[in-house]
Amino acid sequence: MNRLLEYPTHQNYDIIIIGGALYGSSIAWFLSNNPDFSGTILVIEKDPSYEFSSTIRTNSCIRQQFSQKINIEISQFGAHYINNFRNFMNNNPQVPELNIQAFGYMYLASTKKFAKILKQNQKIQQASNSKTRFMTASEIKRQYPFYNVDDIIAGNHNLVDEGYFDGNTIFNWWKKSAKKNNVEYIKNEVSSLKLSNRGNSIESVHLKSGDQLSCNTIVNASGPYASKISSMIGIKLPVEPRKRYSFVFQAEKNLQKLLPLTIDPSGIHMRSDGQYYLAGCPPDHDPRVDYNDFSFDHSIWEDKVWPILAHRIPQFESIRLKNSWVGHYAYNVLDQNAIVGYHTKIKNFIFANGFSGHGFQQSPAIGRGISELIIYNQFKTLDLSPFNFSRIEAKEPFIETAII
Ligand SMILES: Cc1cc2nc3c(=O)[nH]c(=O)nc-3n(C[C@H](O)[C@H](O)[C@H](O)COP(=O)(O)OP(=O)(O)OC[C@H]3O[C@@H](n4cnc5c(N)ncnc54)[C@H](O)[C@@H]3O)c2cc1C
Known part of the structure; x- marks a missing residue:
C-alpha cells in the first residue's frame, strides 16, 4: 500500500x-x-x-437539469469529461474508459407553481442544448407505467448525459x-x-x-x-456540514425498465443502482451538524422513505433494505x-x-x-x-x- x-x-x-x-x-x-x-x-x-x-x-450522479446556464455548462463539460476520460488522462491505456449510465433525472411536480418552474427550467436547458423534455402526467405514465402519477401534474426528464457515473x-x-x-x-x-x-x-x-x-x-x-x-x-x-441519508434496497420484483433518478415532490429521490435501487433524502429537521456526527436515525427509512417510495411506485411496497449510510454535504446556506x-x-x-x-x-x-x-x-x-x-x-x- x-x-x-x-x-x-x-x-x-x-x-x-x-x-x-x-x-x-x-x-x-x-x-x-x-x-x-x-x-x-x-x-x-x-x-x-x-x-x-x-x-x-x-451518490455520483450527473444531470443537465439546472436553472442557471453556467451550472448547465459546467455539467455539460463534466459529461464530456466522463465520456472521454481516458483521452483527458493523456490517453494512458491503463486508465479505464468511462461512460454515464444515462437513466436520466425525472423531476416531478405536484403543484402548479413547481410545474411552472419546471417549464421555465426546461426552456433554459433547451436553449443550452440540453435534451430535457417537459412531460404531462399522462406522458410520464405512458413512458414509465410503474409510477403512480395521481398527484402529479408534470415532470422534466432528460435521457442524454444524465445518470450515474463511476x-x-x-x-x-x-x-x-x-x-x-x-x-x-x-x-x-x-x-x-x-x-x-x-x-x-x-x-x-x-x-x-x-x-x-x-x-x-x-x-x-x-x-x-x-x-x-x-x-x-x-x-x-456560510458552509455547513449537513447530513444526507442514502439507502440501497432490493425490490421483490424489479421494475420493467431502469428507474430515472426521480426527485419526488416530498424531497426524496430514488433511482436504479445496478440490480438494486437507491433512495436518498435529508432529515426532516436539517441543522448544521458536528463534523464528526455520522450517527444514523434508523426511523427515517421506515417512517419516511419507504412509505413515499411505495406511494410513488406501488411495486416498491415489497422491498428489502440492503445497505445505508449517512454523509455530509458541504452545504452553502x-x-x-x-x-x-x-x-x-x-x-x-x-x-x-x-x-x-x-x-x-x-x-x-x-x-x-x-x-x-x-x-x-x-x-x-x-x-x-x-x-x-x-x-x-x-x-x-x-x-x-x-x-x-
Ligand atoms: C450523500 C451524498 C450524495 C451526493 N451525491 C452527489 C451526486 O449524486 N452528484 C454530485 O455531483 N455530487 C454529489 N454529492 C456531492 C459531492 O460528493 C461533493 O460535492 C464532493 O465529493 C466534495 O468533495 P470535496 O473534496 O470538496 O470534499 P470532501 O470529499 O469532504 O473532502 C474534503 C477533505 O478535506 C480534508 N480536510 C478537512 N479539514 C482538513 C484539515 N484541517 N487539514 C487537512 N485535511 C483536511 C478531509 O479529511 C477530507 O478528506 C453528494 C454528497 C453526499 C454527501
Missing part, C-alpha cells in the same frame, strides 16, 4: 491545497498536468482513508496521476493559518505535527470543513451554489467550497477553472466568476432553483 508521509519535504511551496479528496485532487491534477505550470504543490490530507469525506459517501475511479486516477506529476501528498492536519501584518495575505500554514510552511497560494478544498479552515483567518463562510475563486482581500487564498449536492459532477470544470485562475490569473474556458466570494460578502445569492 502507498502510505503517505506525515512530514512535508520542503518548507516552502508554490501551492498548498488543504484537503486531498475530490477537489484537492482535481485541482492538483489539472495544475500539474498543465505544461504552463512548473511550480511545487503540497496537498495536506488529515485522513487518507477518506472514510468520512463527502467524496466517499457520494466518480470514484475519476478521483483515484486524479490522485494517482497528480502524485506521478510530483505533487506531494502528506497525511497531516492544518491546525492554523497566520495572516501577514498587513492582513492581506496568508503568511504561514501550521500543521498539527508542528511544522510551519509558507507558500504563494493556498486552496481551501476541505469540503464540509470549509468554514472551519476559513475561520482560522477570520473569514465567515446562502444559495447552495459553489464558492470558487480568490478571497477579495486576502490575495493568496482560494475557495473551492460549498458544492452542496452537486460537487462531483462539477469537479472537472471547477478543477480546471481553478487551475486557470492560478496559472493565468483568469478563467480561460468557462467563466466561473458568478461563484465568486464577493457575492457571499454582499449576501447576494446566486439562485439555482434545481437543488437536490
Whole structure:
C-alpha cells in the first residue's frame, strides 16, 4: 500500500491545497498536468482513508437539469469529461474508459407553481442544448407505467448525459496521476493559518505535527470543513456540514425498465443502482451538524422513505433494505451554489467550497477553472466568476432553483 508521509519535504511551496479528496485532487491534477505550470504543490490530507469525506459517501450522479446556464455548462463539460476520460488522462491505456449510465433525472411536480418552474427550467436547458423534455402526467405514465402519477401534474426528464457515473475511479486516477506529476501528498492536519501584518495575505500554514510552511497560494478544498479552515483567518463562510441519508434496497420484483433518478415532490429521490435501487433524502429537521456526527436515525427509512417510495411506485411496497449510510454535504446556506475563486482581500487564498449536492459532477470544470485562475490569473474556458466570494460578502445569492 502507498502510505503517505506525515512530514512535508520542503518548507516552502508554490501551492498548498488543504484537503486531498475530490477537489484537492482535481485541482492538483489539472495544475500539474498543465505544461504552463512548473511550480511545487503540497496537498495536506488529515485522513487518507477518506472514510468520512463527502467524496466517499457520494451518490455520483450527473444531470443537465439546472436553472442557471453556467451550472448547465459546467455539467455539460463534466459529461464530456466522463465520456472521454481516458483521452483527458493523456490517453494512458491503463486508465479505464468511462461512460454515464444515462437513466436520466425525472423531476416531478405536484403543484402548479413547481410545474411552472419546471417549464421555465426546461426552456433554459433547451436553449443550452440540453435534451430535457417537459412531460404531462399522462406522458410520464405512458413512458414509465410503474409510477403512480395521481398527484402529479408534470415532470422534466432528460435521457442524454444524465445518470450515474463511476466518480470514484475519476478521483483515484486524479490522485494517482497528480502524485506521478510530483505533487506531494502528506497525511497531516492544518491546525492554523497566520495572516501577514498587513492582513492581506496568508503568511504561514501550521500543521498539527508542528511544522510551519509558507507558500504563494493556498486552496481551501476541505469540503464540509470549509468554514472551519476559513475561520482560522477570520473569514465567515456560510458552509455547513449537513447530513444526507442514502439507502440501497432490493425490490421483490424489479421494475420493467431502469428507474430515472426521480426527485419526488416530498424531497426524496430514488433511482436504479445496478440490480438494486437507491433512495436518498435529508432529515426532516436539517441543522448544521458536528463534523464528526455520522450517527444514523434508523426511523427515517421506515417512517419516511419507504412509505413515499411505495406511494410513488406501488411495486416498491415489497422491498428489502440492503445497505445505508449517512454523509455530509458541504452545504452553502446562502444559495447552495459553489464558492470558487480568490478571497477579495486576502490575495493568496482560494475557495473551492460549498458544492452542496452537486460537487462531483462539477469537479472537472471547477478543477480546471481553478487551475486557470492560478496559472493565468483568469478563467480561460468557462467563466466561473458568478461563484465568486464577493457575492457571499454582499449576501447576494446566486439562485439555482434545481437543488437536490
Ligand atoms: C450523500 C451524498 C450524495 C451526493 N451525491 C452527489 C451526486 O449524486 N452528484 C454530485 O455531483 N455530487 C454529489 N454529492 C456531492 C459531492 O460528493 C461533493 O460535492 C464532493 O465529493 C466534495 O468533495 P470535496 O473534496 O470538496 O470534499 P470532501 O470529499 O469532504 O473532502 C474534503 C477533505 O478535506 C480534508 N480536510 C478537512 N479539514 C482538513 C484539515 N484541517 N487539514 C487537512 N485535511 C483536511 C478531509 O479529511 C477530507 O478528506 C453528494 C454528497 C453526499 C454527501
